[in-house]
Amino acid sequence: MxxxxxxxxxxxxxxxELEAIYAAHEPLSFQKGDFLLKKGxxxxxxxxxxxxxxxxxxxxxxxxxxxxxxIGKNEIxxxxxxxxxxxxxxxxxxxxxxxxxQVIALDRFQVLYHSIKGFNEWGRAWMSESLFQLxxxxxxxxxxxxxxxxxxxxRQHPQILQQAPLKFIASYLGITDTSLSRIRxxxxxxx
Amino acid sequence: MxxxxxxxxxxxxxxxELEAIYAAHEPLSFQKGDFLLKKGxxxxxxxxxxxxxxxxxxxxxxxxxxxxxxIGKNEIxxxxxxxxxxxxxxxxxxxxxxxxxQVIALDRFQVLYHSIKGFNEWGRAWMSESLFQLxxxxxxxxxxxxxxxxxxxxRQHPQILQQAPLKFIASYLGITDTSLSRIRxxxxxxx
DNA sequence: GCCATTTCTTGCCTTATGGCAAGCCGACCA
DNA sequence: TGGTCGGCTTGCCATAAGGCAAGAAATGGC
Numbered sequence: 001m002x003x004x005x006x007x008x009x010x011x012x013x014x015x016x017e018l019e020a021i022y023a024a025h026e027p028l029s030f031q032k033g034d035f036l037l038k039k040g041x042x043x044x045x046x047x048x049x050x051x052x053x054x055x056x057x058x059x060x061x062x063x064x065x066x067x068x069x070x071i072g073k074n075e076i077x078x079x080x081x082x083x084x085x086x087x088x089x090x091x092x093x094x095x096x097x098x099x100x101x102q103v104i105a106l107d108r109f110q111v112l113y114h115s116i117k118g119f120n121e122w123g124r125a126w127m128s129e130s131l132f133q134l135x136x137x138x139x140x141x142x143x144x145x146x147x148x149x150x151x152x153x154x155r156q157h158p159q160i161l162q163q164a165p166l167k168f169i170a171s172y173l174g175i176t177d178t179s180l181s182r183i184r185x186x187x188x189x190x191x
Numbered sequence: 192m193x194x195x196x197x198x199x200x201x202x203x204x205x206x207x208e209l210e211a212i213y214a215a216h217e218p219l220s221f222q223k224g225d226f227l228l229k230k231g232x233x234x235x236x237x238x239x240x241x242x243x244x245x246x247x248x249x250x251x252x253x254x255x256x257x258x259x260x261x262i263g264k265n266e267i268x269x270x271x272x273x274x275x276x277x278x279x280x281x282x283x284x285x286x287x288x289x290x291x292x293q294v295i296a297l298d299r300f301q302v303l304y305h306s307i308k309g310f311n312e313w314g315r316a317w318m319s320e321s322l323f324q325l326x327x328x329x330x331x332x333x334x335x336x337x338x339x340x341x342x343x344x345x346r347q348h349p350q351i352l353q354q355a356p357l358k359f360i361a362s363y364l365g366i367t368d369t370s371l372s373r374i375r376x377x378x379x380x381x382x
Numbered sequence: 383g384c385c386a387t388t389t390c391t392t393g394c395c396t397t398a399t400g401g402c403a404a405g406c407c408g409a410c411c412a
Numbered sequence: 413t414g415g416t417c418g419g420c421t422t423g424c425c426a427t428a429a430g431g432c433a434a435g436a437a438a439t440g441g442c
Binding site for chain 1: 249251255257259271272275276305308311314315316318319320321322323325326328329330332333334362365
C-alpha cells in the first residue's frame with residue numbers, strides 16, 4: 001500500500017534506515033484543484049504521491065499556462081531549486097485529482113540525508129535520473145513530431161491520458177489543444 | 192588562471208578542502224575534433240573546461256546529429272547518468288576548438304564527495320542548478336519562437352555564436368541551418 | 383596560390399502547427 | 413426539463429519552419 005517503499009529504492013539503504021526515512025514522512029491529502037506549491041512560495045518539503053495525479057505548470061509571458069510535468073503514483077512532487085536553494089518557486093503544483101501523499105519537511109530530510117550514506121546516494125541517483133528524463137524530453141521536443149511525442153506519452157504514461165484534460169497534455173507536448181485534437185483524429189483514422 | 196577556482200564555488204568549502212579537491216584533478220588538453228566521450232563508452236571521469244568549447248550531441252533515428260549542449264570555460268563536461276550509474280553513454284562529447292581541461296577520475300571524486308561535507312553540498316547544488324537550466328531550456332523550446340531562442344543564446348552565451356558553426360547552433364535551437372540562416376537575415380534587416 | 387571541403391545563404395514549394403470562432407456533447411445543477 | 417459550463421472537435425485561413433538543390437563565401441591543407 002504505502003508507496004514510500006517504491007519511492008525509496010536503493011541497494012545501499014538498509015531496512016532500519018528505510019524505517020527511519022519512512023518515519024520522517026507525514027500523510028497528507030489534497031482535493032482536486034488544491035495547490036501543493038504556488039509561484040512565489042519557498043518550498044520547505046516535498047511530496048511522495050501515493051494516489052492521484054499532480055500537474056506542474058508555469059505561465060509564459062503571454063499569460064498562457066504551460067504544463068511542465070505530470071507527477072503520478074510513486075513519483076515525487078518537488079521543486080528542487082526552490083527547496084534546496086531556498087528561493088521562491090516560479091512553478092505551480094496543482095492536484096488534477098484527489099491525491100494521497102506522504103510529505104517530508106526539509107529539516108528532517110537534511111538530518112537523514114547527512115547521516116545515512118545510502119540516502120545520500122539515493123538522492124544523487126534520483127537527481128541524475130531526473131536530469132536524464134528531462135534531457136530525453138528536451139531531445140524529443142527537438143527531434144520528434146507532435147504526433148510522435150503524443151504516442152510516446154500514450155505508451156509510457158497511459159494513466160496521464162486518462163486523468164488529465166487534453167488541454168494540459170497539449171501544452172505539455174508543446175502544441176495547442178486544437179492541434180492535439182487533430183492529431184488524435186488522424187491517429188484514429190490511421191488505425 | 193585555473194578555472195577550478197571558479198568551478199568549485201560553495202560557501203561550505205574551506206580553503207584546505209578546496210586544495211584537496213584541486214589536487215585530485217589532472218590537466219588534460221584536447222585538439223579540435225577530439226572526443227572526450229563517445230556513445231557506448233562508460234564515463235569514468237569528468238572535465239572542467241579552462242579554455243575552449245565542447246559540444247555534446249546525439250544522433251536521432253534518421254541519422255541527424257542533434258546538439259544537446261555547449262560546454263564552455265568554467266563549465267563542466269559530464270554525462271551524469273553514465274558516470275554515476277556506470278552505464279554506457281548515448282551522447283558524444285567533442286571539442287569544437289582546442290581545449291584545456293582539468294579532469295578528475297570517478298574514484299577520486301567519490302572519496303572526496305563522501306569525506307567533505309561541503310563537496311557533497313556543492314554536488315547537490317550543481318545538480319539542482321543543472322536541472323533548473325535544462326528545465327528553462329525545455330520551457331523555452333515550447334513557449335519561444337526560434338528567433339527568440341536564438342536571441343537569448345546570443346545574449347547569454349555570445350562566445351558560443353563566435354566559436355560554433357551555425358549548423359550546430361541550429362540543431363541546438365531545434366531548427367535547421369537553413370531556417371537559422373533566414374532568421375539571422377531577418378534579425379539583421381530589422382536593426 | 384590553388385584546390386577541396388565546409389559553412390552559409392537563397393529560391394521555390396510543401397507541410398506542420400497556430401489563431402480564432404463556432405458548434406457539439408456530456409456533466410452537473412436548480 | 414432546461415440552462416450553463418468545461419472539454420473537445422472542426423473549418424477557414426495565416427504563419428513558421430522544413431526539404432531540396434544551387435551557389436557563394438570562408439577555411440584548411442599542401
